[in-house]
Amino acid sequence: EDQVTQSPEALRLQEGESSSLNCSYTVSGLRGLFWYRQDPGKGPEFLFTLYSAGEEKEKERLKATLTKKESFLHITAPKPEDSATYLCAVQASFNKFYFGSGTKLNVKP
Amino acid sequence: DVKVTQSSRYLVKRTGEKVFLECVQDMDHENMFWYRQDPGLGLRLIYFSYDVKMKEKGDIPEGYSVSREKKERFSLILESASTNQTSMYLCASSGRDRAFFGQGTRLTVV
Numbered sequence: 001e002d003q004v005t006q007s008p009e010a011l012r013l014q015e016g017e018s019s020s021l022n023c024s025y026t027v028s029g030l031r032g033l034f035w036y037r038q039d040p041g042k043g044p045e046f047l048f049t050l051y052s053a054g055e056e057k058e059k060e061r062l063k064a065t066l067t068k069k070e071s072f073l074h075i076t077a078p079k080p081e082d083s084a085t086y087l088c089a090v091q092a093s094f095n096k097f098y099f100g101s102g103t104k105l106n107v108k109p
Numbered sequence: 110d111v112k113v114t115q116s117s118r119y120l121v122k123r124t125g126e127k128v129f130l131e132c133v134q135d136m137d138h139e140n141m142f143w144y145r146q147d148p149g150l151g152l153r154l155i156y157f158s159y160d161v162k163m164k165e166k167g168d169i170p171e172g173y174s175v176s177r178e179k180k181e182r183f184s185l186i187l188e189s190a191s192t193n194q195t196s197m198y199l200c201a202s203s204g205r206d207r208a209f210f211g212q213g214t215r216l217t218v219v
Contacts, residue, residue, distance in 0.1 A: 009149075043113075043199055043210035081111055082120075087152070089208070095140045095159065096167075096200070097208050101151030 002027040002092050013107050016077045019104045023088030024070040030068050031070050031091040038085045038102070044050045047086075080101035115200050115211035116210075122218050128187040130214055132200030140203045141183035143167075143175065145196040154201065158183055168209075175215045 007022045025033070032051050036044035048057040050066040057064045061082065063074040073086055085102040092098060110170040120196035134141065140159050144152040144167075154167030158203045164175050172194060176184045185201075187194055201208040 006151075023211050032206060035128075036210075041213070041215070043212045046209065049207055089152075091203075091208075095156065095203060095205075096157060097142065097203070098154070099152035100143070101149060 002090070002096075002098050004090055004098050004100040006088050008103060009101070010091070011106070012034075012102045013075075013105070014020075015052045015079055015107055015109050018074070018076045018078070020075070021073040021086055021088075022070060023073070023100055025071075025088075025098075027090045027092045027098065027106065030093070031093075032104040033066055034089040034091065034097070035062075035071070035093050036087040038039055038087055041094055044087055075105070080107045080109050083107045084092055111210040113200055113202050113209050115198075115214050116126065117214050118212060120205040120214060120216045121191050122187075123214065124191060124218060126187075126190045126218075128190050128198075128216070128218075130198055130216070132183045132185070132202075132211055133180065133181050134202035134209070135181075136202065136204065136209070137180065138204050138209075139180075139203040140208075141177065142201040142203075142208065143173075143185045144199045144201065145169070146199055147196050148167075155185065192218050194218050 035047040037095040038044040088100045142157040143155045158177045198214045200211040
């Protein structure tokens with residue numbers, strides 16, 4: 001069964017305190033792994049796509065990495081404006097996207 | 110920029126009503142999706158469509174149907190709304206890679 005699991009469910013950080021979010025997956029025929037950011041009351045906003053193990057992508061304070069079983073979203077020196085829910089998704093066969101339940105990040109000044 | 114537009118941000122409907130949620134995309138994408146999002150459960154796939162008039166059930170299709178008469182438009186239909194269908198509904202479209210989302214429709218069934 002295709003499944004995506006994110007941890008932790010919630011994360012509270014002080015401004016400047018770096019950390020990582022985890023996304024583990026079991027899926028047949030992985031075509032890509034995606035990270036999204038979602039602000040309250042809005043639709044998810046695309047951040048990164050990763051296609052193969054060992055791949056890394058960076059954007060400002062965020063870096064996403066991929067292994068054969070999991071992905072990490074590293075947040076370096078976060079700011080309060082990084083507070084959001086971060087969603088991980090995998091694209092499987094027939095172009096279906098499966099999402100994890102997200103990690104709610106709260107960065108305090 | 111890709112645009113996925115959902116017809117309503119907020120809706121309040123009564124139990125038993127037939128409800129239509131509309132979604133339009135402007136990027137000529139083949140694939141379109143309807144998800145619902147509930148606290149602690151994440152995004153769950155209701156239906157998706159990979160071509161005009163083609164549809165596939167997702168993980169939670171019960172109580173819902175869909176229509177895709179034109180490539181750019183994908184409609185979600187609640188045949189007889191119930192209170193357990195109160196949720197945030199998200200439409201998405203994708204080409205060969207990433208999915209793009211609409212702003213969401215917060216549906217409350219009373």
